[in-house]
Amino acid sequence: MVPIVHNAAAGAAMMMLLLAALIWIGLHVGLAGTRLRDVVVARIGEVGFRGAFSVISIAAIIFLVYAWSVAPTEPLWFAPEWLRWLLVVAMLPAFVLFVASVSQPNPTMVGPPGFAGRPPRAITRVTRHPMLWSFAIWAAVHVIGNGDSASIVFFGAFLVTALAGMPSIDAKLARRDPATWQALSAATSIDPFGAIAAGRNRFVPREIGWLAPVIGVVAWATVLMLHPLLFGVAPV
Secondary structure (H helix, E strand, C coil), X not given: CHHHHHHHHHHHHHHHHHHHHHHHHHHHHHHCCCXXXXXXXXXXXXXXXXXXXXXXXXXXXXXXXXXXXXXXXXXXXXXXXXXXXXXHHHHHXXXXXXXXXXXXXXXXCCCCCCCXXXXXXXXXXXXXXXXXXXXXXXXXXXXXXXXXXXXXXXXXXXXXXXXXXXXXXXXXXXXXXXXXXXXXXXXXXXXXXXXXXXXXXXXXXXHHCCHHHHHHHHHHHHHHHHHHHHHCCCCC
């Protein structure tokens, strides 16, 4: 009886993790950037939607983290040492992209309008979704590095949300402000350096400055050193 009860509890815990991941993805992909969002905003207003969405998002991520913490897991692969070092290095641009994304506003960030007519600057020249790319890299690194079933579901939820969120945000901006979207899409790209490689923009390091990259490198090194203490796992 004990193995049966144990297996039933483990199955229920994994189902809870899958449910939490689907709620998180559905909230951010199925609502935040779709026309359903427009319908809800029309009823409760932009401020009301952002407030309600923030509260629900916090609840959803708490549920997701809890479900991951209690879910059973099985190793599916083990990353070799050389790959783990590559994953550690891959996290560096994720930190730099994140810091650069919050150091200067851009039209794809949540916030008031007012970017019409402004050409893309700084990190937006590289990609119009620097923050989502930082999350996507972080999630992909942890999926590959961990290699267990629960981590695939947990970090995979963030990976799907980040990757699907980019075209979703683009579509929302195109509906909300067609003039801004037309100018932005003509001079930027989702894929990093895509517009620059295509000759539709150019890389201007001085617009990014030195502070954001330095903060990103320091944050990367700090998290790398403290990772065993904070999360109980050494990256390498």
